[in-house]
Amino acid sequence: MPRVLIIEDDAESRRLISDLFRRDDWNVLEANDGDAGVELALRDRPELILCDLLMPKSNGFQVCRTIREQLQPTKIIVVSGRDYRVDRTSALQAGADEYLLKPITWELLSSAIERLLPEIPRRSRPKPAAERESTPARIRFWGVRGSIPVPGKGTVRYGGNTSCVEVRADGEIIILDAGTGIRLLGLALDKEFGPRSMKLTLLISHTHWDHIQGLPFFSPAYNEKNVIRVLGYEGARAGLATILAGQMETPFFPVSLRELPSHLAIEELKEAEFQIGKVEVRSKFANHPGICAGYRLSAGSGSIAYFPDNEPYEPLKLR
Ligand SMILES: [Zn+2]
Incomplete structure (x- = not known):
């Protein structure tokens, strides 16, 4: 060897x-x-x-x-x-x-x-089936704005939607945050999967509007064939499920979270290290009002960190 x-x-x-x-x-x-x-x-x-x-x-x-x-x-x-x-x-x-x-x-x-080192024999071993069949790793930014969607000429290049990043690695489809960018991601997934069912994991950094507001408009959540796991930490004043359901209550929205036909399960995270399939996830809390987590995803092909809204400076001292 x-x-x-x-x-x-x-x-x-x-x-x-x-x-x-x-x-x-x-x-x-x-x-x-x-x-x-x-x-x-x-x-x-x-x-x-x-x-x-x-x-x-x-x-x-x-x-x-x-x-x-x-x-x-x-x-x-x-x-x-x-x-x-x-x-x-x-x-x-x-x-x-x-x-x-x-x-x-x-x-x-x-x-x-x-x-x-040409003398070292090349190992042209066939890859294990799981590795061969998994989707190649990729990251796509569907929403990159904070606070509120900002459509218009000034935001054509990176788009005007709020936070949503799609990561595909080791056979998993992981969605980071559900800002308004998730609406377009949903339409793209519907087109890609057609009649096939999808298994998705949505990781929520925190429940400020710009990170959850697209969820009611995520079309895969309206298809009973789809399985959607929503993961995030408990907020400062209420649990994750309560907050996500709250934004869909009357009079804010006509369809409640309970009525969504997909198999959507909300799980509150307790640990700082966990797995999504073969992808390892590590989290850290950010310097941001309330509870806000950033995530590092490590997969066979590499790792990325998603750390939105962190404020890496000391609070300004008013004199
Ligand atoms: Zn925020």
Whole structure:
């Protein structure tokens, strides 16, 4: 089994890259700073090293120089989030064999490995059925505005609808927030699925109007074949189900939440880490009035964070 050493101080990046190699049957060693990386490299002499540039203790350039002096056959791929020509040149001069830009995909890695280590047999293993059949990962922004929809000439480029993001990964369709953008998403899903039923998960960040107001106009909720799971945290003054039902009560809306024909279940979240199918979800509360959560979704193909309405500054002090 070929060995790879991943030297990366960011735990999340390290985990994602390690997973890619493990899936391809590599023996993975990990180090979280430059010094630990050099030590492991000299001890275990892996065929390949992946090294970040900006790390505590020894940085990536230093790691490349030390390893190149002492371990000639080992191939080094520098992985960096920075696309500066000077970084690339310096890394190659320091002894790196390849310089790849984040985000790292297996396609990028495997073509580099093929070039650098042609003697390592290519693993053309068929993918497991679940992986093969799942929809390719994608993100689509259906609504990006805050407070209130703003149609008009000034918002043509990104649209005038309020928050709604569609994520497809590992066979799941996950909808982040139900602002007015969810209406168009609903129409698109109806068109795509036709007579087939849909299984959707709606993750609500918080219950301010601009994050829930599209739900009464989400057409898949009006089809009895569809299963919709709505997840979110309890609000500051009432539970999630009460608030979502409240905006559909008479005299605000003619159809109550209870009357929606789909199998719509509202679940109040208690944990900060949970799964939606194979997708791992981690949440954090935002600095925003009431209860507002942001979510990180981690899937086989990568991870994204959705963190709306966070106010990353101290409250202004009035004198
Ligand atoms: Zn808000």
